[in-house]
Amino acid sequence: MKINSPTYWEAMQAKGVNRRDFLKYCAWLGALLGIEASGVGKIVHAMETKKRLPVIWLHGQECTCCSESFIRSSHPVVANVILDDISLDYTETLMAASGYQAEKSYRDTITKYKGEYILCMEGAIPTGNGGVYCCIGGRSMEQILKEAAEGAKAIIAWGNCATHGCVQAAKPNPTGATPVRKLISGKPIINVPGCPPIAEVMTGVIAHVLTFDRIPALDSMGRPKAFYSRRVHDSCYRRPNYDAGLFVETFDDENAKKGYCLYKVGCRGPVTYNSCAIMKWNNGVSYPIQSGHGCIGCSEQNFWDNGPFYKHLPSFPGFPIEKTADDICIAIGAATAAGIAAHAITTNIRKRAEIKEKVEKGRIKNIEKEEGVNNG
C-alpha cells in the first residue's frame, strides 16, 4: 500500500513557510552540500517534486552522542526541516511512541516502504554470545539490523561505532562489537565516522540523499568525499606553525600559549580525515585544536587502540603501553651493535691463522723474495 505523502515543498507550505524562505532553505542546503550556485535550481526542483523520505534510525551500542550532535545542527532551518521532513518513523531516542506502538510503527515502515526507506544505524552491533549485550523488544540488535537492512534503499552508519566499532570494539572487545559494514553486504552503506560526526556533516549527508535521491560520492573507506577527503591537519589554522617547525612541547609551556602546532604532543590531525578544522563545532565556534588540545582521531578506525593520545608515535602492538617503535628499535639496534662487536672479536680468534697467513704472504719482503726466486 502506498501512502500519498506530500512533497517537501507541500509539507513546508502546510507549515506556513513562504516561497522566499523555501528558496533560502534550498540555497542553504546547496551550500551545505558544497555544490555550486547554479546547482540550487536542481535542489529547488527536487524539493518541489520529491516525496518525503521515510527513515528508520536504530540505536545499538552507543552513547547517543550522534543524535545529540545531529539535533544541534547549527542551521536550525536545515535541521528542523530535515528532522521534520524526513519522515523519521522509528527512532528509539526521539519518537513519542513506546512499547507496542513503537514496534508497530517500525513494522509499518519496513513493510509499506520496502525498498524506499533509509536505514540510519547509530552504534555498534554486539555479536558476542548471540548478541545478548543489546536487545530491543526481545530481539538482538543483529537480528533487527539485518531485518531492517533487507528492505532499505541505503544505510547510513552514523559515528565511529557504526563505522568502525569505536570504544566498544577496542581491545579486547568483550561484546564482539561489530560495525555495520562487516555485517551487511549488498546494500549501499554510507560511513559517517566521528565520535560524534559533526552535525553539519550529518545533515549534509541526509540532505544529499533526499535532494539527489542517491548516495553521495564515497571514498575507498565508504565515507562521503565532500567531508572526509582532507585531513584535519591540511585545513588546520595551526598548520603554518607546523611548516615553520614551531611545536608545543608540553601543554603548559610558552609555545602552547602562543598557539603553536600540537604535533609533538600527539595531535592526530595529520592522520585523521574529517572536516573539523573547516566546519568546526557548536555553530562554528571552535574545534579541539583551536581549544588547545590535539585531535584524538575520533573518526579513524581503532582510534582507542592507537594511544597514548599524547604521544606522536602510538604504543607498539604486543608491547607494554608507552613503548613506541623507537624504544623497541633502539633496543634491537643495541643488540645488533653487541652482535657485531662479538662477531668481530670471534673473527680475530677463529680466523686468526687464515688472516695471519694472508698478511705474511702479502708482506713486501716476502713478495720480493718470491719474485727473486721465481725470476731466478
Next chain:
Amino acid sequence: MEKNTVLKRVYVWQLPVRFYHWLNALCILILAITGYIIGNPPAIQSGTEAFKGYWFGTVRFIHFVTAFVFFFNFVFRIYWGFVGNRFAKWNNFIPFKKSDWKGMLRIIMIDILQKESRPLRKIGHNSLAGFTYFILFIIFLLQSITGFGLYSAMSTSWFPKLFSWIVPFLGGDLQARQLHHVLMWFFILFAFVHVYLVFYHDYVEGRGIISSMGGGWKFIEREIK
C-alpha cells in the same frame, strides 16, 4: 697452504650497478635523517611568527623529493636485473635452486658461526647476501608503498594516488605511519650490518670487496698451472 695461486682481477659490478648503489645509499641516508626529523622534530624554537619560517616544510620537501629519486632508482635497478651482467641478474637474489639454500647454510657455517675456515669462492653476491638483498628489495617496496600512500593525501598527482589503497588496507594513516617508521629502523640496522660485513670480508679474505663498489673490480684466486 695454497702456494701456487695468483689473484685475477674480475670486473664484477658494472657502472650502472655502482651508480645505483651509491645513489641508493645517499637517498637512504637523506630519507632516514629527514624521516626521523619529521617523526620527532627537534625543539628548535624561536619567538618569531610562523610565516617567517619554513624549515620543517623544507625538511619534508627534501624527504618527498628524495623518495621519488629513491623509488625510480629502485625501479632502474630492477630493470638492470634483467639486462645487466651475470652478477647483476635478478636470479642472484631469489633462492630457486637447492644449491642456493645449501650455499646459504655454508655461508652461515663459515662467516657467521665460523665453524669452517675456508672461504667460499663466490665472485658476485654470496647466496645469503643475495637473499638478504631480496628481502631488502621487498622492504624497499613496502617503504615506497606506505610512503607514497601517506603522501597521496596531500598530492593531486596521479602517481602517489597509485599507492593510496595501502591506507585503508592497513586500517588508517596512523598504521601506515607506524609501519613506515618501523621499516626506517630496518634500513638503519641493515646499514650497520652491511658496512660491518663488507669490512669483515675485506679483512678476512682480502679480495678487494670494499673497493669493488668503487671501481667494480674484485680479485679471485686462481691456481697457476
